[in-house]
Amino acid sequence: MMRTIFRYILVLLAAVACFTAQAQDAPKDSLVTPSRPSSQRRITPVTPKTNVVLPPGKDVDETVLEQFLTGDTLKAREEARKDSVRKAYTHYPKLTESYVACNFADLVMFVGGQDYFNLDFSFTVNMWNRIQPVAELGVGYAHSTPDDRNYTYKGHFAPYMKLGCNYNFMFKNSPDYQAFVGLRLGGSVFKYDITDIQCNNSYWGEETTTAIKGEWGRAMWGELVAGLKVKIHRAWALGWQVKFHKMLGQNHPESGQPWFVPGYGTRNGSLAFAFNVYYTFPTFLKTPMPAEAEKGSIADVK
Amino acid sequence: MMRKCVSLMCLWAVLMLLTACNDGSCYDNGNSLPLMRFYMKGSNTNVTVSGVSLRGVGAPGDSVYVSNQAISEAYLPLRATKTSTQWVISVNTNVNVVVSDTLTIDYTSSPYFASAECGAMYKFNINGVAATHNIIDSIALVQPVVTNVNVESLRVYFKKN
Numbered sequence: 001m002m003r004t005i006f007r008y009i010l011v012l013l014a015a016v017a018c019f020t021a022q023a024q025d026a027p028k029d030s031l032v033t034p035s036r037p038s039s040q041r042r043i044t045p046v047t048p049k050t051n052v053v054l055p056p057g058k059d060v061d062e063t064v065l066e067q068f069l070t071g072d073t074l075k076a077r078e079e080a081r082k083d084s085v086r087k088a089y090t091h092y093p094k095l096t097e098s099y100v101a102c103n104f105a106d107l108v109m110f111v112g113g114q115d116y117f118n119l120d121f122s123f124t125v126n127m128w129n130r131i132q133p134v135a136e137l138g139v140g141y142a143h144s145t146p147d148d149r150n151y152t153y154k155g156h157f158a159p160y161m162k163l164g165c166n167y168n169f170m171f172k173n174s175p176d177y178q179a180f181v182g183l184r185l186g187g188s189v190f191k192y193d194i195t196d197i198q199c200n201n202s203y204w205g206e207e208t209t210t211a212i213k214g215e216w217g218r219a220m221w222g223e224l225v226a227g228l229k230v231k232i233h234r235a236w237a238l239g240w241q242v243k244f245h246k247m248l249g250q251n252h253p254e255s256g257q258p259w260f261v262p263g264y265g266t267r268n269g270s271l272a273f274a275f276n277v278y279y280t281f282p283t284f285l286k287t288p289m290p291a292e293a294e295k296g297s298i299a300d301v302k
Numbered sequence: 303m304m305r306k307c308v309s310l311m312c313l314w315a316v317l318m319l320l321t322a323c324n325d326g327s328c329y330d331n332g333n334s335l336p337l338m339r340f341y342m343k344g345s346n347t348n349v350t351v352s353g354v355s356l357r358g359v360g361a362p363g364d365s366v367y368v369s370n371q372a373i374s375e376a377y378l379p380l381r382a383t384k385t386s387t388q389w390v391i392s393v394n395t396n397v398n399v400v401v402s403d404t405l406t407i408d409y410t411s412s413p414y415f416a417s418a419e420c421g422a423m424y425k426f427n428i429n430g431v432a433a434t435h436n437i438i439d440s441i442a443l444v445q446p447v448v449t450n451v452n453v454e455s456l457r458v459y460f461k462k463n
Binding site for chain 1: 333358361362365367379381382383412413414415416417418419421422423424425
């Protein structure tokens with residue numbers, strides 16, 4: 001009997017000893033999450049990413065490589081970014097191309113019944129496919145006898161000239177397709193007649209016919225131009241232009257202001273339109289500059 | 303490519319139509335007429351005078367331009383073929399007595415192109431104005447150049463009753 005009791009006591013003491021030992025070995029958070037067994041804990045080694053110099057890729061500029069080697073990674077990355085941008089779009093040479101254009105929109109309208117027309121030829125130099133100095137030369141003519149008016153207006157053939165510059169917004173693309181805005185300064189000296197002026201004074205019972213002949217006009221104006229140019233075939237292209245113009249200065253004849261100013265149009269309108277046919281000279285066409293060709297220039301994309 | 307071209311041509315056509323919008327109206331006078339306004343002596347406030355008649359000297363059939371009306375201003379047509387035009391201004395007073403004065407306007411005329419909408423006409427440059435003084439106190443020439451623009455040219459100051 002005593003022997004059996006002693007055996008139970010030994011077993012009980014052993015159980016208490018085991019429980020006490022387990023309680024001392026267990027981590028403190030096991031009280032918070034007692035369900036997680038200690039055997040599932042993992043320790044993942046962490047390697048800091050800072051101070052690691054990434055190696056430059058292939059075909060990297062020597063300057064960039066040198067900056068990597070000297071440890072100047074920020075500057076190197078900036079240079080690499082610029083280099084990638086340079087390769088993203090074409091850099092065109094200073095003299096990208098040059099072209100002439102003929103604006104015949106008014107001539108078509110004149111044939112269709114309009115009382116006047118301006119016909120001009122322009123010469124444009126496309127620089128870096130971005131800046132485009134323009135010179136325009138043209139002639140204007142008017143002949144109008146309105147149905148319900150008392151006069152005949154005749155503007156003799158007179159020359160006009162415009163100088164200005166365009167800015168091509170699509171400079172990253174091929175010069176075959178352009179969207180641009182520009183400024184022009186135009187001027188003209190012209191002669192005009194107003195004949196068959198019939199004046200009826202009903203109260204005094206007088207009917208007179210008079211004329212204004214050989215009157216000279218001078219005008220200078222400014223234009224804001226927005227236009228498109230689209231290649232049609234080989235060196236030929238078509239273009240549309242919207243022009244907002246404003247008179248900057250003109251003479252004031254005693255006989256009144258002229259109705260039509262060559263190159264400007266009629267006095268009562270501030271908007272004009274042009275329809276151009278372009279011919280691009282082959283001189284500069286697709287001729288990459290050696291320095292630019294290295295940067296992935298015009299030769300790479302055409 | 304072809305679709306782009308067609309779209310651009312349509313845009314151009316629409317813009318061309320927009321520029322063609324012009325009503326062709328003349329917002330000034332169709333002729334060069336000097337505008338005469340009435341004032342009382344010593345005042346620069348435009349007044350309406352009742353019983354006024356206007357008649358051009360030498361008008362066909364002695365026709366009356368304004369007949370016994372209450373007016374504050376009047377356009378006086380000038381003769382383009384002459385260098386002087388006379389107008390008789392009559393005022394019917396409260397006691398049914400008509401008092402008249404003769405207004406003489408000296409000028410030079412030249413052809414003038416106003417605009418495409420208003421057309422061409424004569425422009426007058428008034429050199430001098432004179433009047434008798436039965437009821438008119440004085441005449442002032444405000445704007446000697448007469449075109450179709452609606453601007454006061456003459457001021458007629460009446461005597462106070």
